[in-house]
Amino acid sequence: MNFKNKVLFKINEKLPWVYTQLVKVGLQWNDGVNEKSENETFDKDWKRKEGELVGGEFEPKDYQSDGQWLGFVYDEEEQKQNGVETMSCASQAPVNGIEVLEFRKWNKKPQYSKRFVAMGSGTTYRGNTPTATMDFIRTKGMCSEGAWGWGNVKSWKDFYKKPPQQVWDWAADWVRRYVFSYERLVYSYTHVLLKNLKRSPLPVAVDAWHKDRNGKYYRVSSRSNHFCLLVGYKLDDYWLVLDSYPPFIKKLRWDYRFDYTRVMYLRHRDEKFNTEALVQKKRDGVEYFLHVDDRGKFYKITDDFELVHIEKEELEKELKERLGKDFKMRDDFIRYLADVVKILQPINAKDFNKLIKK
Secondary structure: OOHHHHHHHHHHHHOHHHHHHHHHOOOOOOOOEOHHHHHOOHHHHHHOOOOOOEOOOOOOOOOOOOOOOHHHOOOOOOOEEOOEEOOOHHHHHHHHHHHHHHHHHHOOOOOEOHHHHHHHOOOEOOEEOHHHHHHHHHHHOOOEOOOOOOOOOOOHHHHOOOOOHHHHHHHHHHHHHEEEEEEEOOOOOHHHHHHHOOOOOEEEEEOOOOEOOOOOEOOOOOOOOEEEEEEEEEOOOEEEEEOOOOOOEEEEEOOOOOEOOEEEEEEEOOOOEOHHHHHHHHHOOOOEEEEOOOOOEEEEEOOOOOEEEEOHHHHHHHHHHHHOOOOOOOHHHHHHHHHHHOOEEEEOHHHHHOOEOO
């Protein structure tokens, strides 16, 4: 962060009312949204057809009908730690959004490395563009926080040093397993936001941060200087964003104007199964099926939400680990598992085929 940014950041932190007046005369700190570079992509985005995606050709789908994603937020990470301001908000928001999507779609809670995405996408002291960070995720992938997290980072140089080749290999494996794509919204009108919040949490650019007497944040400058994640709302009252500075959940006035809004899409590559239906089955406590129309074969829902055949002996072994060593696969126990524990359910061919994509 350059000297001017440091001074303005401190004023905003310690004397927000003074900073508000400075913004009105054009003095504004910039945290990571490189506006000039981002505007260079505007003409291309303007020409895109509605529903056309960057990195994918599948039809967008509404996954959260009420547009409320706050209940799926679990990873709150500050982008400034150990006294090191990383200017990484353009990486924080989309990574947070992907984690929220995975939790909603597949009931998983991964913790991905924002540091890896910030480094790999070319973040500088001026920040970065959402296009650069999301294209990096789309083409190069992500690794876990455990693989390349904060660790002993004590300086900008520490944070942005290149990771070993193994970390890049892990990220490449993510790309082999997932298809990530995004769409830029040319307009961020209220009805457009409400419509697209049904599809994903939305990375958005804001003017950070100015708070009114009611605790809601409002825009002072027409220029955006920060990137965060829109995760919900109270109709006609406020918007909710997940930020990379505390308080991590912020309320923004209903008339707030957002910039550079993105819709994100994530799916398993070469998906053969009805993932949404299998996720719901697991949430209901079902993990195994007895296929009554296929010679009594047993099937298991894997951690990746696929269906695999499992032999009776292997199933008995797994259930013993879950239910105790005295468990035996007798007919009465199968009924017990279906009616009481619900971990194993009988299924006919018609219902089984609904779990498989044609």
